[in-house]
Amino acid sequence: LRVSGVYLALTTIGFSEIVRILMTNLTGLTGGALGVTGIPPFSILGHKFQTNKEIYYLYLIIAVILIFNAYRIVNSKWGRAFLAVKDNPDAVEAGGINIASIKILAFTLAAVYATVAGSLYAHYVGFINPSAYNLEYSINYVVMLVIGGLGSVPGNVLGAILVTLVPEFLRFMENYYWLVFSIITLLFVIFMPNGIVSLFKGKKWTAKAGKGEQVNGR
Numbered sequence: 513l514r515v516s517g518v519y520l521a522l523t524t525i526g527f528s529e530i531v532r533i534l535m536t537n538l539t540g541l542t543g544g545a546l547g548v549t550g551i552p553p554f555s556i557l558g559h560k561f562q563t564n565k566e567i568y569y570l571y572l573i574i575a576v577i578l579i580f581n582a583y584r585i586v587n588s589k590w591g592r593a594f595l596a597v598k599d600n601p602d603a604v605e606a607g608g609i610n611i612a613s614i615k616i617l618a619f620t621l622a623a624v625y626a627t628v629a630g631s632l633y634a635h636y637v638g639f640i641n642p643s644a645y646n647l648e649y650s651i652n653y654v655v656m657l658v659i660g661g662l663g664s665v666p667g668n669v670l671g672a673i674l675v676t677l678v679p680e681f682l683r684f685m686e687n688y689y690w691l692v693f694s695i696i697t698l699l700f701v702i703f704m705p706n707g708i709v710s711l712f713k714g715k716k717w718t719a720k721a722g723k724g725e726q727v728n729g730r
Contacts, residue, residue, distance in 0.1 A: 513612050516601065525650050535642035547641025554635040571632060578625060583665045585621070594618055595663050659700050661707025670708055 515523050535542045542548065553560045554570065561567050585591050593614050596604045605611050634640040652675055660671020678696065682689035704710060 513615055521654070525647065528645070528650060529647065532642045532645060542642060545641060545643065547639060547644075548634075549639050551634050551638045551640065553638070554632065567636060571636075574628070574632065578628065579665060579669060582625075582668075586663070586665055590614075590617065598663060655697055657707075659697065659707060661709030664707065664709040667707045667709030674708075 536544055538544070539546075553562050554567070555561065556570075561570050586594070593604070593609060596609070597611055597614050597618075601611055604614075630640075630645075633644075656671035656675045657668060658671070659674055660669070661667030679689060679693050682692055685692055700707075
């Protein structure tokens, strides 16, 4: 709670690595490097989702519910507080808002989403171990936010889709595909620091401005 910006990112990444190493060594609890096996398929009211088609539609429905919930949160007083803390924490604190409680709420909300995703993943593969959650995942999530657009739910969804699919489309480059993807990410950071969602916001703003000019002309 005392750190912010890049220091907060480094602290959370370091903490996740500590937890991963602990989980690897606590063999009595987690099975260590061997992990936990025999995880049953996801089931609702006794119905087990075993085929890929069933699992796909189930996870799609859950994802839509979580996205809708995130959209509602962003447009609530909590969401406005989150965005305000991101943009100008000093002004928020001066306005009488408890920044520490907002950060705790944000971390808790992120943990809930991560827990749901992690449990669904475990039921899908039927096996899980600490090495499945390494530093690469943390970096990918940050890249998703940067490419899509911080503070935007549609932008985050778009960023997640691109970061997942683009590397697959670049597989034909073999050993160079990751280099090309990294260059693409850097170009996004340089030319679109607010993410892809800023392009749509710009078009929307331009349309409104043009409409306003016509009204003023009348």
